[in-house]
Amino acid sequence: MNSTRNDTTNQRIERITTFHAIVGIDIAKDIHAAQITDFRGRTLMPRHCSFRNSEEGFEKLLHWIQEAGAKHGKTSFLVGMEPTGHYWFNLANWLLAQNIEVVLVNPVTTHRNKENRDNSPSKNDPKDALVIADVVSRGYYTDYVPQSPVFDRMKTVMSDREYWSKQSRSLRNRIVRWIDLYFPEFSSVFSEWDGARSLATLKAFPIPADLRERNAEDVISGWRSHGVQRAAGSTGRAKAVALLSAASRSIGKSNTNEEARRDILRLLHFYEETQRVLEEIQQEVESLLEQVPAAQQIRSISGLGTVTMACLFSCAGDLRNYAHGRQLLRRAGLNLAERMSGKHKGQIKLSKRGDSMLRKYLYLGMLNLVRQNADFRQWHAYNQRKGMSKMKSIFKLIGKLARILIGMVQRGETYRSATSQDLVA
Incomplete structure (x- = not known):
C-alpha cells in the first residue's frame, strides 16, 4: 500500500466488497464475543456468538461465521480484533490457518467509537465486538501478518530480557537500600557496591558488627574465600584497613543484625542468579541476530548496540516490509501530533501511540550513537548550533536514523560515513 495515510485508508475500504462479511471479536482471557456485519454495518x-478460548470454541466461531455467510450470500470474511495482551495470538493464528483474513484494530479507536450506534457510554462485550466490526468497515485497521520464526523468537527473548532487567533493577535498589540502612559508610570505601571486593565483603562480613574485632588479614582472607583474585597487595590492604575503620564508626541500624544478615545474603543470591540469566539471554540474542537477514547491514552503523538492534527487529519485525522511515517512527509512537482549531495552534508533541519498548530503545540507542558515532555526534552538535535543544536534537536524529535504516535495508547497502557536506545538509 502507498505510504499516504488517506490513500491507505481508501484502499482498505475498497478492499471490502459486497461479498464480504465483517466479524468483530472482543478478546478476553477465557470467553470471547463476536458480532458479524456486512460492509455497510448491518448485523x-x-x-452475538460467545466462544471459549479453546479449539472447540474456535470451531464454534467458524461454524457460526460460515452459517451467517451461507444465509446472506457472503463468500469472503474479514475478522477484526484488538491486540489485547497475549490472548489474541492463538485465535488469530488459528483463523489464518483456516484461510480467513485477520486484521487488528487499535483499542483507542474502539474506545472513541463506542457511542456511535447508541449514543451511550455503556460498555459490554457484544457492543465492543460490534464497534470493532464497524471500525473495520471504515478502514481503520492494520493487517495481521505473522513474522518469520526468527523475529518471533527474538521478540520472545527480548520480552524475557525486559522482565529480568526489571528484576535486576529492583534487586539493585533493594541492596542499595540495605546498605544505606545497615552500613551507610560502605560507600565511602567502595564506590561501586557490585565490584568483586564489594560483593565479597557483603557476603563474608554483611554487617559492621562482623568486622569488629577483626584485622586486615581476616578481611583479606574473607575476600579470598569468596573468589577475589589478588585480594591482598597494597590496594587490597588499604581497602581492608579503610573498611575496618568505617565499620568501627558505623551509625547503621544494629538491633536486627541476624535478620539483616539473612536479608542481604538472600538479595545477593537472587541478584547473581538474575545476572546469570541476563548473560544467557545476551548470548541467545547474539545468536539470533546472526540469523536475521538485515542484521549485518545494521551492524555497519558504529555505536548501535546489540540490544538496540535486537529490540528493533523484535518490535518492528522485518524492516524490508517498511517503505519509509516514517512508518518505523509511527510504529514506535515517535511521529509528531499537533492540535489545531480555528486560531488556536497547540504545541507539537510526540504521539506516543506505538510500541513503548521500541521507543525506549531507539532513544537509548541514539544516546549511544551521539557518544560513539562521529557522524551522529557532529549532526547533534550542528543541531545545537542552530539553536535546537539537546532533547529536540536527539529526537530529530532518531527520525534520521529511521530513514537511514529503512533506506539501507531497501537498497541492500551498508552504512557509509557521511561526508562533511552531508553533515550540514
Missing part, C-alpha cells in the same frame, strides 16, 4: 445474525 447479519440476531445474536
